[in-house]
Amino acid sequence: MALKSWRFSTNKGTSHERAGVWQEAMNAVHLPMPARDFDQDFQGDVVGLVSPAGMEFSRLSATPLTISGQYHNQSPGLWLALMLEGNSVFSDHGHRVELACGDILYGPTGHDSTLELGANFRMLYMRIPGTALNATLVNPATLRFGILSGEVRLTRMMCGMLRVLGNELEDFDAADIHPVEVALSEFVVASFATAHTVRCFGDRSRAAHFERICRSLEQQLGKPDLSLSSVIDEHNISSRYLQKLFEDAGTSFSGYIRDRRLERCRADLMSPAHRGLSISEICFGWGFNDAAHFSRSFRARFGMTPRACRLLSGLEIGSDDLA
Secondary structure, eight states, X not given: OOOEEEEEEOSSSOHHHHHHHHHHHHHHTTOOOOXXXXXXXXXXXXXXXXXXXXXXXXXXXXXXXXXXXXXXXSOSEEEEEEEEESOEEXXXXXXXXXXXXXXEEEEETTOOEEEEEOTTEEEEEEEEEGGGSXXXXXXXXXXXXXXXXXXXXXXXXXXXXXXXHHHTGGGOOHHHHHHHHHHHHHHHHHHHHSGGGEEEOSOHHHHHHHHHHHHHHHTTTTOTTOOHHHHHHHHTOOHHHHHHHHHHTTSOHHHHHHHHHHHHHHHHHTOGGGTTSOHHHHHHHTTOOOHHHHHXXXXXXXXXXXXXXXXXXXXXXXXXXXX
């Protein structure tokens, strides 16, 4: 599968035209761009690509810039940022920290934060879709913003790989990027499993409790009777507390269950290991009890029907694959 790539530059045109180009660039990398006046001195350049596994890599370079707010129109996932040159300060709900050389900033997609980038910076920005992560090990819904410390050997090893990628991004092809995809996923999982590697912002006790609940839910997604009340009883917590945990993560209990079931169904539909199962068997196996409702929800979530998803993966369609 070929890589999708793009490049935007504000080197030419009026300040109004440069603003439009930069807005296109920020949309391409799913970053918010606060309203601002672009003066005659503003310059910016973005090179980006999407790997066959759906990971996005972008190199941003510009004169001083502040990225603030949240970009809503994107799937749940994890983003990471590594400064290649320059300095930056990250802010989130009263927490403000200057990134040291070699630190990797991370956070869940779609959440509000602010990154102030100094003069003539160069930054590698990465987005890993939730479907490319093992949700029992790294679940975007349970994450808070934080830093993978450059003082730790594991992070330094990851930085070495990512610096080469960032500096030579436009020269990478599908064959080059595949081992990066595999290694990056392994590095991320290993980093989050090593407590001293990570510095987090926010209430870690609540985050840890939420993560335990989500890990429990992952093991029960196939149960049609999975409900709010059963989770409340299992974890001995109040309904209000549970709902607040999901609200703080930018979702709801029912929304989380629905989206995770849909993601599991999509993974099975695209897997040769499950080619012998019909679409209905897959949807019922992940806790859905109405094939028509499942098909509508799948299309709303992924922009295609389950049947089209299976066809896109090159798998044969059975006579009962009507969803």
